[in-house]
Amino acid sequence: MQRSDILYASDYQAHEGEIRAMPRQHQSSRMKKVLAELNRLGFEVIRKPSGAFKIVPPSTIKGPVYNTHGTESALHPMRRDFKRLYNVELPV
Numbered sequence: 001m002q003r004s005d006i007l008y009a010s011d012y013q014a015h016e017g018e019i020r021a022m023p024r025q026h027q028s029s030r031m032k033k034v035l036a037e038l039n040r041l042g043f044e045v046i047r048k049p050s051g052a053f054k055i056v057p058p059s060t061i062k063g064p065v066y067n068t069h070g071t072e073s074a075l076h077p078m079r080r081d082f083k084r085l086y087n088v089e090l091p092v
Helices: 031-038 072-086
Strands: 044-047 053-058 064-067
Touching: 031 044, 031 072, 064 072
Parallel strands: none
Antiparallel strands: 044 053, 053 064
């Protein structure tokens, strides 16, 4: 088989509003649910090439851009920070 015959997760383009999982790695299902909820609330969730996430608040919510890694240990600090920075309760 040649490289062109093999399909990799990183070869697919994410659709508008879709949270794209980290390619060739595992990701917490709880983190995926939190990121999907943020997307539903109007936050723009952008996956960086390093695997980290940049979360941009909607124009209706004042606050800074939030950066985080996509692991289980980030859930509690995210919950705390989103309540403090954006007054948003995350379902963790």
